Amino acid sequence: MNMMNFPAFTMPENSDALPISERCDSNLARVLAAGEFAVTGELGPPKGHDPEEVRSKARLLLDCVDAANVTDNQAAVVRMSSIAAGQLMMDEGVEPIIQMTCRDRNRLAMQADLLGAYALGLRNLLCLSGDHQSCGNHPGAKNVHDIDSMQFLRMMKEMRDESRFQCGEEIPGGGPRFLIGGAANPFADPAEWRPYRLAKKAIAGADFVQTQLVYDMDRFREYMKRAVDMGVAEQLKIIAGVGPLKSAGMARVMRDRIPGMSVPDAIIDRMTAAVAGIDTENKPERSAAWRAEGIKICIEQVQEIREIEGVAGVHIMGIEWEEAVRPIADAAGLLPRPVIEA
Amino acid sequence: MIVAEQKPLNEIKSMLKGYNKVLAVGCGTCVAVCFAGGKQEVGLLSASLRMSTDLDGEAVNVDEAIVQRQCEKEYNAPLEAELEQYDAILSLGCGVGVQSLAQQFPGKRILPALNTKFMGYPAEHGVWEDRCQGCGNCVLHLTGGVCPVSRCPKSLFNGPCGGSQDGICEVNQEAECAWHVICENQLKLGLFDEMMEVQPAKDWSSARDGGHRRIVREDVRIPDEEKA
Amino acid sequence: MSTDEKVLNADDETFVPEVVAFCCRHCAYSAADLAGGGRMSYSPSIKIVELPCTGRANSLEILHALEKGADGVAVAGCLPGTCHYIRGNTQAKHRVTHVKELLKTIGLEEERTRMINISAAMGAQFVAEFTDFVETVKALGPSPLSGETGNTRTGS
Numbered sequence: 260m261n262m263m264n265f266p267a268f269t270m271p272e273n274s275d276a277l278p279i280s281e282r283c284d285s286n287l288a289r290v291l292a293a294g295e296f297a298v299t300g301e302l303g304p305p306k307g308h309d310p311e312e313v314r315s316k317a318r319l320l321l322d323c324v325d326a327a328n329v330t331d332n333q334a335a336v337v338r339m340s341s342i343a344a345g346q347l348m349m350d351e352g353v354e355p356i357i358q359m360t361c362r363d364r365n366r367l368a369m370q371a372d373l374l375g376a377y378a379l380g381l382r383n384l385l386c387l388s389g390d391h392q393s394c395g396n397h398p399g400a401k402n403v404h405d406i407d408s409m410q411f412l413r414m415m416k417e418m419r420d421e422s423r424f425q426c427g428e429e430i431p432g433g434g435p436r437f438l439i440g441g442a443a444n445p446f447a448d449p450a451e452w453r454p455y456r457l458a459k460k461a462i463a464g465a466d467f468v469q470t471q472l473v474y475d476m477d478r479f480r481e482y483m484k485r486a487v488d489m490g491v492a493e494q495l496k497i498i499a500g501v502g503p504l505k506s507a508g509m510a511r512v513m514r515d516r517i518p519g520m521s522v523p524d525a526i527i528d529r530m531t532a533a534v535a536g537i538d539t540e541n542k543p544e545r546s547a548a549w550r551a552e553g554i555k556i557c558i559e560q561v562q563e564i565r566e567i568e569g570v571a572g573v574h575i576m577g578i579e580w581e582e583a584v585r586p587i588a589d590a591a592g593l594l595p596r597p598v599i600e601a
Numbered sequence: 602m603i604v605a606e607q608k609p610l611n612e613i614k615s616m617l618k619g620y621n622k623v624l625a626v627g628c629g630t631c632v633a634v635c636f637a638g639g640k641q642e643v644g645l646l647s648a649s650l651r652m653s654t655d656l657d658g659e660a661v662n663v664d665e666a667i668v669q670r671q672c673e674k675e676y677n678a679p680l681e682a683e684l685e686q687y688d689a690i691l692s693l694g695c696g697v698g699v700q701s702l703a704q705q706f707p708g709k710r711i712l713p714a715l716n717t718k719f720m721g722y723p724a725e726h727g728v729w730e731d732r733c734q735g736c737g738n739c740v741l742h743l744t745g746g747v748c749p750v751s752r753c754p755k756s757l758f759n760g761p762c763g764g765s766q767d768g769i770c771e772v773n774q775e776a777e778c779a780w781h782v783i784c785e786n787q788l789k790l791g792l793f794d795e796m797m798e799v800q801p802a803k804d805w806s807s808a809r810d811g812g813h814r815r816i817v818r819e820d821v822r823i824p825d826e827e828k829a
Numbered sequence: 830m831s832t833d834e835k836v837l838n839a840d841d842e843t844f845v846p847e848v849v850a851f852c853c854r855h856c857a858y859s860a861a862d863l864a865g866g867g868r869m870s871y872s873p874s875i876k877i878v879e880l881p882c883t884g885r886a887n888s889l890e891i892l893h894a895l896e897k898g899a900d901g902v903a904v905a906g907c908l909p910g911t912c913h914y915i916r917g918n919t920q921a922k923h924r925v926t927h928v929k930e931l932l933k934t935i936g937l938e939e940e941r942t943r944m945i946n947i948s949a950a951m952g953a954q955f956v957a958e959f960t961d962f963v964e965t966v967k968a969l970g971p972s973p974l975s976g977e978t979g980n981t982r983t984g985s
Contacts, residue, residue: 263784266793361755366802388755388762391772402755409759410802425802444763449784455797456760463759463799471763518766610934644889645931648896653935656973 263451270458270490279466279496282419283438285382286354287326289599290572291467291496296565297572298593299356299469299498300324300584302348304339313344317351319581323588325596326354326383328469328574332363335395342376349380356440357381360389365405366414366425373415377435384437385469386411408441409463415439416464439464443497444471445482447519454485457495467496469574472513475521476563483569492569499564502576503553503583506546507531529556554583554590561591603631603695604721604729605638608714610649613691614657616712617650620688622662625650625714626680626702628671628694635729637715638693640667646693646714663691671698674705684709719751737807737814743795745786752779758800760784845874846900846966847975850959851886852877855913856949857905863952871956872963882906884917888924891942892931898975901966903959905945918946938969 280292290297300320305312320327329348331341345355357376359369373384388408392400406414414425418434441460445453460468473479479499486492504510507530514522533552534545561573577583588594617623625647633639647663654661664687668676671694684690689710692699696717703711719731734751740758741748750756754772761780764771768781787793805811852858858879864871880886883906894902904925906918922944929939945958
């Protein structure tokens, strides 16, 4: 792959922007505004309608994250609506970050659902393009993509800051004041483009971004340096994604099969070494050893990430392993979470 | 050109159930160039149908015809004299061709033998790629001559998504990431600044979303009194 | 032999398949001459069609021969890499493969068509290749399309 030579870029001044705490009155906004190192988690709604599944997962995250993402048909698989699950989660005392994709809704549905979400008391939003439906359980679905994730960010910013619908019409009583987030993948290609895309998300209207899982610390440092040099990190809260590995196999699959992921061999070697001496037939013990090592690696990563200039927090993704979030946050010295009065 | 491909033989056979005498009509324009509905393909499909229905013991007579441009009624007109003897017409035209036959010969069963895929580019002999969806509001001047509406599965307008790797699209390992190519082209053209502009939400009213589309050009229209 | 006789003799040792051979004049056609000159014998029911190159053999002609009742159709061209027109024999091979795919959907045995590669000097090889093809077709029996069935085949 040829290197691309991108011209130098500096973020335009944005001196009249409101401080984050005045853009939105969510807990996450207050934590970020106070300059505290934020911790977010993630909750995947069930492939059914049992509210207890959401509640029990929410309780695992209670008091160890500032807010947690609720995924929206993640991997293009139908699940309980992120807004409904967000409400259930909020009832358990965990602040949700509603994910919404451009794949499933046009601009009418997006705005309508988000007005509804705001009315329910949901305050944080993550604007995503969405995984392609071909990787999910309804590959014959028509995708929408009326607007893209950048235009989604811009639409939400205009709703909040100008009280206007996307069409330009005024929103009676003012627009919903969401904390607006986006996703960023420092490891996708073209690699040189990635810091620019981050800047573009900030220009479009993102208050914060959460990144793809970071395992390749060298590449992430390089990315963050570019973000800081461009002046992006001053205007955008960058939350680094981390997640405990469950096995050496999972690490290899992430390295080899998932586009836009980078997992260094050293991590895979550590996971492999974790089960040295354990009989291959002894599956429970191997699994326990892998998970212990996965958590250990994750804790070290959180500690390393905290030292990187421009990083505003960590997004701990325990994929179907929400129990792992608390020990990681605890051992990394992130507990208790700060309580900041509104 | 319009790129199409033949439907599976069994699907065509099931459409023909109950008809004894069928005329397969090809088209000598786009679908001939993409080897889907030209003279040769009409011959292959007709022979395949004759042979296969014969083997099934329900032989269907399939005759063959070709018109130069099935989407224009003047070219189809000579077919009219023969149509009476056929129970159905199997069109190997694109969707436009099938519809012009249906419009021109009301009351005649017109069956589509092709699936019309896209307006495409012959990337190499035997390989065609989607290049245009007819969105009615061209942005190619902003995207280095590469169409993000047709070539990006998410129709993104503001740069490559997080699934672009080594220049390949995460949705299709055979396809290049359109935005990767756009980045390269815009850089070569010295137009990178345009990529940092947040492109506003597209107005899709010019696409099929805006309702059935029609173009009227009075300057080339033939006045009613001059029409034959 | 008429098609009726052929059908009557279907289960008989005397069934002689009708085979069409599209032969390139630079190789297979000359090889057939050589075999004849050398008094080597091969199935008398092979109908040889001389082509300037197997690149001229088109899928439609192969299919039409089968539609009209041929029990087998072979395309015999030069050895790989020796086509006088560079890639006529490779194209022919692709077309035979395409016709095989069509035959599968039509419901006829794909073994009824075959690509053979041979040089002008290979008279004995010509006999061996065609004997093998005729044996294969013979084992399949007469083509179900060779009898008098309902299809009047108006189209071609």
